[in-house]
Amino acid sequence: SQQGExxxxxxxxxEGENATMNCSxxxxxxxxxxxxxxxxxxxxxxxxIRSNEREKHSGRLRVTLDTSKKSSSLLITASRAAxxxxxxxxxxxxxxxxxxxxTFGSGTQLTVLP
Amino acid sequence: DGGITQSPKYLFRKxxxxxxxxxxxxxxxxxxxxxxxxxxxxxxxxxxSQIVNDFQKGDIAEGYSVSREKKESFPLTVTSAQxxxxxxxxxxxxxxxxxxxxxTFGSGTRLTVV
Numbered sequence: 001s002q003q004g005e006x007x008x009x010x011x012x013x014x015e016g017e018n019a020t021m022n023c024s025x026x027x028x029x030x031x032x033x034x035x036x037x038x039x040x041x042x043x044x045x046x047x048x049i050r051s052n053e054r055e056k057h058s059g060r061l062r063v064t065l066d067t068s069k070k071s072s073s074l075l076i077t078a079s080r081a082a083x084x085x086x087x088x089x090x091x092x093x094x095x096x097x098x099x100x101x102x103t104f105g106s107g108t109q110l111t112v113l114p
Numbered sequence: 115d116g117g118i119t120q121s122p123k124y125l126f127r128k129x130x131x132x133x134x135x136x137x138x139x140x141x142x143x144x145x146x147x148x149x150x151x152x153x154x155x156x157x158x159x160x161x162x163s164q165i166v167n168d169f170q171k172g173d174i175a176e177g178y179s180v181s182r183e184k185k186e187s188f189p190l191t192v193t194s195a196q197x198x199x200x201x202x203x204x205x206x207x208x209x210x211x212x213x214x215x216x217x218t219f220g221s222g223t224r225l226t227v228v
Contacts, residue, residue, distance in 0.1 A: 033216055042219035050214060088157070101159060107156055
């Protein structure tokens with residue numbers, strides 16, 4: 001079952017602009033993670049935010065988490081053509097114990113135009 | 115360098131054949147996972163394994179089988195019972211029981227039925 005749903009499904013911006021992607025989920029979580037996938041490749045882990053955190057930064061990435069609204073956002077600042085990829089959120093559900101498994105959303109396709 | 119290796123990169127299967135996708139990791143991760151990705155879609159969990167000689171069904175296990183005889187290896191067999199196997203298959207690994215770490219993914223195997 002896919003718990004995370006990204007919005008928008010596709011986003012096209014000019015180089016230098018900021019890109020914001022949103023993720024909504026349904027159940028309580030331990031953490032939420034964002035991944036990037038270049039076309040035809042595997043996923044690369046970008047950033048993880050724990051359920052007791054509200055905001056986290058990593059380079060040009062900023063992630064926020066609102067557990068009351070069950071939503072997260074990923075902001076990429078000063079975008080570059082090389083940021084063109086699909087971005088997925090993934091949730092680590094609370095209560096899964098040692099049998100942890102991530103549930104992925106359907107992704108946002110980001111295109112950065114030079 | 116540590117990582118996950120999936121092979122082959124491309125695989126063609128005739129109707130009624132079983133095929134096996136390889137996944138090997140040298141990260142010393144206990145947990146390994148198989149996901150299926152269809153065009154424009156997110157990832158769906160097929161099987162996962164938290165320790166050697168143990169594995170669990172994911173959301174779409176029908177028509178697939180796995181084994182975990184070694185910590186480093188988690189091969190996936192797509193059987194003839196899988197009616198629509200054409201997809202992109204991704205293997206991942208993680209530290210077991212450590213929910214606050216991301217997954218490491220392989221580069222994927224694209225399976226096509228001919």
